[in-house]
Structures are given as structure tokens and as C-alpha cells.
Amino acid sequence: MHNERIKSTIDRLSQDNEQIFAALAAGQSGSYADLYQVDLSGRNLPQVDLRQATLIRANLSQTDFAGANFAQADLRGASLDRSKLKDANLTGACLARVDLSGADLTGADLTDAKLQGVRYDRHTTFPDNFNYKSSGAIGPGARLNGAQLNTANLRYIDLQDASLLGAYLGGADLTGANLQGARLSQSDLRRAFLTGVCLRNAGLNAANLAGADLRAADLTDIEFDRLESIAGADFSHVRGLTDEMRSRLLNYPPSELETYNSFTRNTTGASLEI
Incomplete structure (x- = not known):
């Protein structure tokens, strides 16, 4: 009582x-x-x-x-x-x-x-x-392999050196996030907001970037052999993208390069042109 x-x-x-x-x-x-x-x-x-x-x-x-x-x-x-x-x-x-x-x-x-x-x-x-x-x-060094983080609000999150292999980040807001050294191979980043994100030394092999907003992202020394898709991804004003990397991206099929980003209304190909 x-x-x-x-x-x-x-x-x-x-x-x-x-x-x-x-x-x-x-x-x-x-x-x-x-x-x-x-x-x-x-x-x-x-x-x-x-x-x-x-x-x-x-x-x-x-x-x-x-x-x-x-x-x-x-x-x-x-x-x-x-x-x-x-x-x-x-x-x-x-x-x-x-x-x-x-x-x-x-x-x-x-x-x-x-x-x-x-x-x-x-x-x-x-x-x-x-x-x-x-x-x-969720934070620096976190092991989030296969994590379901679709549409999550992760603005300015510090995920340096985190493991996100095969993670589901579709539609997630990672604006200004620190993903330096993060492992993102085979991750789903479709329509993710990656504006201003730091991806230095990050691993993106086989990641899906379809429709992702990568404007002003830092791509210095990123690792990618082949991305699953870049259709509709916007690379405008990215930093650290070497001529060799840009050339590889511009060799994707026209069907991907001519796709508009639903948010920025820019095509992937146009965003990669200097």
C-alpha cells in the first residue's frame, strides 16, 4: 500500500x-x-x-x-x-x-x-x-553487421571504424556523419542521406548506393571494386575522388548514369562531371 x-x-x-x-x-x-x-x-x-x-x-x-x-x-x-x-x-x-x-x-x-x-x-x-x-x-567501433537501420536518424553520428557489413541503411539520414574507416561492404545505402559525410578509408565493396545523396562527401581513399548500383546517386562536389575513381564510376551503364536522384533532381552522370 x-x-x-x-x-x-x-x-x-x-x-x-x-x-x-x-x-x-x-x-x-x-x-x-x-x-x-x-x-x-x-x-x-x-x-x-x-x-x-x-x-x-x-x-x-x-x-x-x-x-x-x-x-x-x-x-x-x-x-x-x-x-x-x-x-x-x-x-x-x-x-x-x-x-x-x-x-x-x-x-x-x-x-x-x-x-x-x-x-x-x-x-x-x-x-x-x-x-x-x-x-x-551505435557509435565508434560498433559491430553492426547486418543491422536493420533503415530510415534511422543518424545525423552527425560518430561511426568511425565501425563494422556495418551488409547493414540495411536505406533511407537513413547520415548527414555529416563520421564513417572514416568504416566497413560498409555489401551494405544497403539506397536513398540514404550522406551529405557531407566522412568516408575516408571506408570500405564500400558491393555496396548499393542507388539514389543516395553524397553531395560534398569526403571519399578520400575509399575502397570499392564494384558497387552494386549507383543509379540516381548524386556525387556533386565530393572530395577526394581521384580521376581514376571518377572514370570507373562514369563507366557504369547509361541506364544508371542517366537516372535522376529523386531528392536533388540531378542525374548520376551529371553529378560526376567536373
Whole structure:
């Protein structure tokens, strides 16, 4: 009964961020509470109890959650960037599509936590011995072979040296992303937005670039023996494309070179002309 009373108290305050913070900071339990889209950013809430709470799309950026209990909490789409989660309990928590850029998870318990689509960067600190690169999370060095990332919002994501062999990235927005050294062989990049992307030293053998927007991309030292398709791809203003590489691309069949990009309305052949 006591837990149910606390739960009801927090839920009734669910539209008032200040009252929610005050209640939690005073030691009231937020377990089972419905805190959909709550904004607790920049707060200090160490040791807070949010077991099995609903925190979908919550703004928890830059908040101190050291030692907090998020066991089995639903955090889908939440922002936890630059948050302090040292020694936090995240067992069984759903972290799908959560932003953990710059977060400190030193000593956190991530047993059975679901990390598919989590964003991390080179400033994120994971617990020792936690294999985050193979967890389904997205960031530098991630192993995402065959990952289903169609239409994903990956703008400015850091995927340097990531393995994306055979990954499905059709329609994904990778504008300004860092894919330096990434392995993208046999990946599906049809109609992907690759504007300004860094693909230095990336491997693209047998990748499908049909309809991709590669305007102003950095293609320095990319590796490709043969692309599955470039029909409708727009290479306008790309950097690092050697004369030999350009010549190879211009030798693709006219049926591909004469295809218009549905977004830029430019043909592949015209985009490759200097």
C-alpha cells in the first residue's frame, strides 16, 4: 500500500517537472511512475528509485543519477547525454534509441539491459568488461553487421571504424556523419542521406548506393571494386575522388548514369562531371 501511495503521488504530478523533481529529491519513490516526456535535465538525483518507471522520451540530460535504480525501467528514446550514471542499476532496463553521448556509466549494472539503437560517442564511459561494441549500440567501433537501420536518424553520428557489413541503411539520414574507416561492404545505402559525410578509408565493396545523396562527401581513399548500383546517386562536389575513381564510376551503364536522384533532381552522370 505504501508503494502504491507513493506511485500515485508521483503520477499526479506528471505534468509538473518542478514538483516531480522536488518529490524525487525528497526521497519519494518513483518506482512504477508514469513519467512520459518528463524533463529532469541538469538535476541532482543520486540514489533515486525509478524501478520499472515509464520514462519514454524523457529529458535526463546532464543529470546526476549516481547509484540510481532504473531496474526494468522503460527509457525508450530518452536523452541521457552527459548524465552521471556511475554505479546505477540498469538491469533489464529498455534503453532502445537512448542518447548516451558523453554519459558516465562507470560501475553501472547493465545486465539484460536492451541497448539496440543506443547512441554513444568517444566520450561515453561504459562499465569495465562490458562489450558495448556488440550490444546493438551505435557509435565508434560498433559491430553492426547486418543491422536493420533503415530510415534511422543518424545525423552527425560518430561511426568511425565501425563494422556495418551488409547493414540495411536505406533511407537513413547520415548527414555529416563520421564513417572514416568504416566497413560498409555489401551494405544497403539506397536513398540514404550522406551529405557531407566522412568516408575516408571506408570500405564500400558491393555496396548499393542507388539514389543516395553524397553531395560534398569526403571519399578520400575509399575502397570499392564494384558497387552494386549507383543509379540516381548524386556525387556533386565530393572530395577526394581521384580521376581514376571518377572514370570507373562514369563507366557504369547509361541506364544508371542517366537516372535522376529523386531528392536533388540531378542525374548520376551529371553529378560526376567536373
